[in-house]
Amino acid sequence: MIRDKILINFFETYFDEKFFCSQFTEEDNQKLAEDVIKLLDAKKGSHILDWCGGWGRISIHFARMGYKVTILDIMQDRLLRAKEIFKNENLPLTTICTDCRDTPADLNVDYATCLFCSVGFFEDNEQIKAFKSLFNTLKNDGKFIFDCLNLFFLADKKFEETKMKRRDGKINVQRNNFDFSTNILHSYFRIVDEKYSIEQESEFYQKLYTPKDLCYLLKAAGFKIENIYGSYDAEPISFRSPQIVVVARK
Numbered sequence: 001m002i003r004d005k006i007l008i009n010f011f012e013t014y015f016d017e018k019f020f021c022s023q024f025t026e027e028d029n030q031k032l033a034e035d036v037i038k039l040l041d042a043k044k045g046s047h048i049l050d051w052c053g054g055w056g057r058i059s060i061h062f063a064r065m066g067y068k069v070t071i072l073d074i075m076q077d078r079l080l081r082a083k084e085i086f087k088n089e090n091l092p093l094t095t096i097c098t099d100c101r102d103t104p105a106d107l108n109v110d111y112a113t114c115l116f117c118s119v120g121f122f123e124d125n126e127q128i129k130a131f132k133s134l135f136n137t138l139k140n141d142g143k144f145i146f147d148c149l150n151l152f153f154l155a156d157k158k159f160e161e162t163k164m165k166r167r168d169g170k171i172n173v174q175r176n177n178f179d180f181s182t183n184i185l186h187s188y189f190r191i192v193d194e195k196y197s198i199e200q201e202s203e204f205y206q207k208l209y210t211p212k213d214l215c216y217l218l219k220a221a222g223f224k225i226e227n228i229y230g231s232y233d234a235e236p237i238s239f240r241s242p243q244i245v246v247v248a249r250k
C-alpha cells in the first residue's frame with residue numbers, strides 16, 4: 001500500500017468527511033446516486049456492492065431507490081455507522097469489513113460502485129489484485145462503475161495550491177507535491193478560518209491515473225471497458241474534466 005500509516009490515519013480521523021464530504025448536500029449525494037444508477041442502467045431490486053463504500057453516504061440512496069446494498073470497507077467504524085443509518089430507515093444492509101483486495105468471491109452481485117476517488121491507494125500490481133477480486137464476485141455481465149482524479153486535468157493546473165470557501169464559511173486549502181516517477185500525488189490539507197488560523201490539517205498520498213492507465217489495470221483484471229466519461233453527468237472526458245468516470249463490464 002502507498003504510505004499505509006498516513007492513509008489509515010486520514011480515514012480513521014474522518015478527515016475525508018471533514019474536508020470533502022461535508023461540502024456536499026444530501027441533494028448532491030442523491031443526484032450522484034441517481035446518475036450512477038442511470039449510467040449503470042441498473043434494474044430495480046438488483047444487488048449493488050458499494051466497494052470502499054464508507055458509511056454509505058451514497059449507497060443509502062441506492063437502498064432508498066429499492067436496490068439491495070452491500071457495503072465493503074476496511075474501516076469497521078464506518079460500517080457500524082452505515083448499519084445505524086440504514087437501520088434508522090428500516091433499510092436492509094449487508095456489510096463486509098475487509099481490505100478491498102480480499103473481496104469475498106461469493107457475493108455474486110449485479111453491480112459494483114467505487115465512488116469518490118477510492119482507487120489509487122496501491123501500487124499497480126496490488127490495484128490489479130483488488131480489481132480481480134471484485135471481478136470474481138460480479139455476476140457474468142455485471143457492471144462496475146468508479147471514478148478517480150484525472151491526471152491530465154491536475155497536470156494542466158500544474159498541481160498548484162487550491163483554496164475553496166466551505167459551506168461553514170471556513171476555507172479548504174490544498175497544497176500538492178507530485179512525484180513524476182510514480183504519478184503519486186502527496187497532498188497537504190488544511191481547514192483554516194477567516195484569519196487563516198489552522199483548525200485542522202492532514203496529508204494524503206494517492207496515485208493519479210490517465211484513462212489509458214485505468215484501461216490497462218481493468219483489462220489486466222479481466223474487465224471489458226464499456227465507457228469512459230468526464231463526469232457522472234456522462235460528459236465526454238477531456239483535459240478539463242477533474243474526474244474520470246469508468247464503466248466496465250465482466
Ligand SMILES: C[S@@+](CC[C@H](N)C(=O)[O-])C[C@H]1O[C@@H](n2cnc3c(N)ncnc32)[C@H](O)[C@@H]1O
Nearest residue numbers: 011052053054057073074075099100115116118
Ligand atoms: C474517499 S472514501 C470514499 C467513501 C465512499 N465511497 C463515499 O463516497 O463516501 C474511501 C473509502 O475507502 C476505504 N478504504 C481505504 N482503503 C481501503 C482498502 N484497502 N480496502 C477497503 N476499503 C478501503 C476508506 O475506509 C474509505 O471509507
